[in-house]
Amino acid sequence: MKKIVGLVTLDMKFASLFREALSRMGVKTIHTLSIDNLPLSINVIVTKRGEFQVEDVNRRILYLEDYQSLEELIERVLEVLNGVDSYQNILIAIDPGKTIGVAYSVNDKIIRTSKYFHELSMFEDVKAFLDRHREAEEKMILVGSTTTQEELSRFLKMLTKYLRSIEGLKIEVIDEFRTARGLIPKEKGLSKDEYSAILLLLRRRSRFKKGDT
Template sequence: MRVRARIAVATVSGKAYYKLVNELKSRNIPFLSLVPGEPIPQSIGVVLTTDSEKSLINHQKVLVYNIEEDPSNVINEALRIITSKNLYEELIIGVDPGKTFGVAVLADGKILRREEFSSIEKAIDMIFVELKNNPSKIQKIRIGKGVPDLAEEIARRLESSLPENIVIEMVDEAGTSTLKNMGFKRKLSDADSAIKIASKKGERRTRSVDG
């Protein structure tokens, strides 16, 4: 059954369209492509466009995308609008440390974003950005323990910068790196492993108190 699109992309800017559509497709979010000025179906809850084209959009919910910015932020905002949520109940960020760092963001069980990074710094930067951009009552970070030294390093860096109300859990990675399908096991990408880590309860870290 095809899911009806609630998000429309209305722009003739090739660069803006490419970046927005790539981000939407990577998250499997249905969308409708429109030319600015075209009639907008009633089923559409929010329209993404550029600053120069927003005056052509006849809709009560219009989000302007700056093509120099990461499209994930405006799409996160669009998702909050169509789900009528200014505040999520629970935001969980899963981290799969290794040669490549997988990071996945789940809000109330839905995947908002999944990425892979070549450095620990970029992975941590994304965590900070997603915590800031996705207000929620409960915020958790779950880190896979498959590479203990890296997992500990990430946890320490996060603990030094994040408030204590953000829970950090260390997760056993057993079963998070493969997917059973028709009796066969398939290796998951680091980003997909991060999703499984985010979905698995871990052991809560106790913040150390410096004396």
């Protein structure tokens, strides 16, 4: 069933950007000018403090002003929709290559995926995600090993350099040739690189369920 979030705002530009971003994540947005016009079935609502002060004990209210960027707000919306209230483990799977696919997982729930054309922008996004989840008990990055050993070594060196300030971070290389494509259906609009990153996460989960170390 498709997840739905309510949006209550008079800011049409904000509403448009928010709807577009959530749509790419497979989430439907119902935008109204009053909370009274939202279906009672919607439990997560986004608004702006400057416009509305909402009191509703039965719904989760998120305010744009409480986050440093629209991207951070959207990330938190996705976490709430997936039932994430605290951070136990953070897993980020990276599929290296000319186009880089990344899957971001919190408490074993995939929150979002992204595709990057430049390593630097990917490193910056990954670091920002880890910074926002510093209190997580476990933080791990999974890297697919489809590239040559020389290229993989270079990539890992760069990755380690950019993330050296993240305490307790572990980096693990996974043999991507052993990921079982077709294990889950590829969703429409999902790039092959993002799909490969998701498979890396599933590969690690299945490995530990089998007791493989």
